[in-house]
Amino acid sequence: MSQPESVTPASIGIHDLALATSHYRLDLGALADHQGIDPAKYSVGIGQDVMSVLAPDEDIVTMAAEATARILERNGMDGIRTLLFATESGIDQSKSAGVYVHQLVGLPETVRVVELKQACYSATAALQFAIGLIARDPSQKVLVVASDVARYDLGSSGESTQGAAAAAMLVQANPGLMAVANPAGVFTQDVMDFWRPNYRSTALVDGKGSIKAYLNAIGGAWTDYLNQGGAPFESFASICYHQPFTKMASKAHRHLAVMAGQNPAPAEVADYLADTMRYNRLIGNSYTASVYVALASLLDTHDGDLTGARVGLASYGSGSVAEFFGGVIQPGYRDLLRVQEHRSIIERRIPLDHTAYEVLHKTTLPEDGREYRTAAETTGPFRFAGMGEHMRRYERTTD
Numbered sequence: 001m002s003q004p005e006s007v008t009p010a011s012i013g014i015h016d017l018a019l020a021t022s023h024y025r026l027d028l029g030a031l032a033d034h035q036g037i038d039p040a041k042y043s044v045g046i047g048q049d050v051m052s053v054l055a056p057d058e059d060i061v062t063m064a065a066e067a068t069a070r071i072l073e074r075n076g077m078d079g080i081r082t083l084l085f086a087t088e089s090g091i092d093q094s095k096s097a098g099v100y101v102h103q104l105v106g107l108p109e110t111v112r113v114v115e116l117k118q119a120c121y122s123a124t125a126a127l128q129f130a131i132g133l134i135a136r137d138p139s140q141k142v143l144v145v146a147s148d149v150a151r152y153d154l155g156s157s158g159e160s161t162q163g164a165a166a167a168a169m170l171v172q173a174n175p176g177l178m179a180v181a182n183p184a185g186v187f188t189q190d191v192m193d194f195w196r197p198n199y200r201s202t203a204l205v206d207g208k209g210s211i212k213a214y215l216n217a218i219g220g221a222w223t224d225y226l227n228q229g230g231a232p233f234e235s236f237a238s239i240c241y242h243q244p245f246t247k248m249a250s251k252a253h254r255h256l257a258v259m260a261g262q263n264p265a266p267a268e269v270a271d272y273l274a275d276t277m278r279y280n281r282l283i284g285n286s287y288t289a290s291v292y293v294a295l296a297s298l299l300d301t302h303d304g305d306l307t308g309a310r311v312g313l314a315s316y317g318s319g320s321v322a323e324f325f326g327g328v329i330q331p332g333y334r335d336l337l338r339v340q341e342h343r344s345i346i347e348r349r350i351p352l353d354h355t356a357y358e359v360l361h362k363t364t365l366p367e368d369g370r371e372y373r374t375a376a377e378t379t380g381p382f383r384f385a386g387m388g389e390h391m392r393r394y395e396r397t398t399d
């Protein structure tokens with residue numbers, strides 16, 4: 001058993017957190033209209049209003065580079081020696097998407113870059129690995145970048161739970177936003193609830209089974225957290241859950257509350273989690289980024305001062321791995337928030353009609369190495385320009 005909950009001696013955690021998402025969006029009302037079903041199935045039943053949809057010249061690299069560039073604009077590059085890229089929407093079986101980001105944002109050669117994968121969980125592993133590196137040398141900083149596009153087949157039950165976003169975090173000693181506390185509770189079990197074989201661009205899922213697997217794994221991580229000496233359930237001012245759809249966070253919170261001997265009414269659960277859900281309701285599933293989008297949503301939209309508050313993070317990746325850990329919100333955190341920036345990237349997305357969304361969904365890239373240019377559509381700072389000789393090409397849209 002490790003030591004009871006404490007912030008690591010040299011407090012380490014998230015100093016800055018920046019989000020990016022897509023150029024387009026699809027309102028789930030338009031999807032419900034197309035399907036001829038009650039839109040409340042989405043707005044109430046799964047708790048989603050809108051999903052982000054990538055333009056043809058956007059991908060996990062362009063979103064990640066946009067979020068990372070914002071972190072570097074504010075903080076500079078001093079001390080950064082590692083970039084950990086978390087994704088389950090890999091663009092190459094070999095090369096890390098993080099290496100493209102490294103080049104696009106102009107990081108120096110003296111930075112190690114690697115990609116991590118375990119479904120929606122791997123950004124949390126990256127955060128813990130970053131803390132380990134910084135504990136060894138507190139002068140170092142680590143960029144943890146999570147970027148994903150959630151894609152299911154048209155007409156499948158998962159279609160309404162698509163989305164796309166990136167979250168970039170600067171992890172360092174004496175962080176400005178949230179110090180990550182010990183211990184962490186972890187859980188792994190081999191289960192086929194959601195997966196994407198190498199030859200598919202869309203995920204396969206056992207929808208109902210995945211909900212059970214999520215609850216089972218989060219419950220397991222929570223039990224391990226307590227066994228490791230973690231803080232009591234009622235001491236958390238808020239908990240940010242992985243949100244494939246926001247209603248899933250409500251199911252998970254109720255599950256943990258019951259394990260803790262509580263029996264909250266649905267309205268109490270909704271009220272407790274509301275601030276963590278505002279962004280995800282409008283972005284959709286962003287896989288690895290989702291739980292950190294929830295953290296940004298909480299910090300940006302909570303009406304009141306969270307200084308000193310203990311916040312829980314409940315991370316889940318199908319297949320499956322879960323982790324529960326706590327963090328302490330730092331004095332002065334409100335000066336570091338990016339409320340207007342985040343509001344703007346969510347609000348500026350252009351709505352698609354259903355036909356245009358279907359066309360984009362069906363667009364595929366050539367696999368024969370021929371020259372291919374993508375249409376210039378994104379207004380973001382980086383674009384996926386196309387391919388040739390089996391190589392992806394990226395460019396800045398602005399100087």
Ligand code: CAA
Binds near residue numbers: 038194
């Ligand atoms: N008004 C209000 N509510 C309605 C409604 C209406 N008109 N119609 C249906 N509902 C409710 C249902 O009662 C149900 O609520 P409960 O779950 O609380 O019972 C909810 O809306 C969904 O209805 P269905 O179960 O009928 O929906 P579905 O068959 O279309 O499937 C889904 C929903 C399983 C989430 C599906 O969208 C899916 O497979 N999504 C992808 C998988 C996923 O996100 N799994 C989550 C756990 S795995 C994970 O977290 C990793 C990850 O990121 C993928």
